Amino acid sequence: MAKIIDGKAFAARVREQVAAHVARLKEENGLVPGLAVVLVGEDPASQVYVGAKGKQTVEVGMNSYEHKLSADTDEATLLSLIDKLNNDPAVHGILVQLPLPGHLDSDLVINSINPAKDVDGFHISNVGLLGTGQKAMVPCTPLGCLMMLRDHHGSLSGMNAVVVGRSNIVGKPMAQLLLGDSCTVTIAHSRTKDLTAVCRGADILVAAVGRPEMITGDMVKPGATVIDVGINRIERDGKTKLVGDVDFASASAVAGAITPVPGGVGPMTIACLLANTLTAACRANGLAEPKGLTA
DSSP states (O other): OOOEOOHHHHHHHHHHHHHHHHHHHHHHHHHOOOEEEEEEEEEHHHHHHHHHHHHHHHTOOOOOEEEEEEETTOOOHHHHHHHHHTOOOOOOOEEEEOOOOTOHHHHOOOOOOOOGGGGGOHHHHHHHHHHHTTTOOOHHHHHHHHHHHHHOOOOOOOOEEEEEEOOTTTHHHHHHHHHHHTTTEEOOTTTOHHHHHHHHTTTTTEEEEEOOOOBBBGOOTOEEEEEEEEOEEEETTTTEEEEOBBBHHHHHHOOOOOSSSSSSSSOOOHHHHHHHHHHHHHHTTTTTOOTTTTO
16 A cells, blocks of 8 residues: 655645744844735636635734735736835735636736745746756755655655646646756656556656546556646535545555545645745845755
């Protein structure tokens, strides 16, 4: 039976590290990192998520700035707010909650954020910096996955890694991070020929494809580490259940280690958002970056 990688416990440790570093910044430099979150519209899931972000930001000793705009907010108003936050020295991280209402251009909005304050790591400049192995703001979910892998394995050098999924938010940046840690990386997806054989070659298998329980035990190399990024709501036995992109029951019988859903990668996303905000504050002030909290 695979070792369960407890993302909840790991995220709590990351938040403790962030809080300790924030306390030192306050004491030694009089600096308090600040995170601004912008929510446009009334999407219920986004509201819950933004609430959790605000709460955890305050808990680690940072300043939280929430900006809630109505669903019919026009582009000029939103861009004006982002410009104001870009120029506010108290704000070190800016996050615009996605998805945005349909009349707003997400790419335009994200790329209007100062790349140094882009704690989601979605700005085209950060994508390019990550892709060329330079210092960047790294997307939170892949960063969380990398932290858990490093914690479990120590060095990842020379390991075969397969990332199933090619999204800009998880799949592609995850592959770049694994390359940066000297893995041999394959990006697979729904059209990959003989996906089972490709996956079975992986020492590290990251599932980020958005299909419930698509990765089954027969696709997992015995002893491999399986990181399940998927969050899918399905109906089973008349109840709604949260499952990943991996069939946990069959995969955990074969894998050496595995992240559960829920309680695996999910909790790491906000923890890494806080870590990114701390990193951005340190960089903006020419201070040493927190160890173990960056890529």
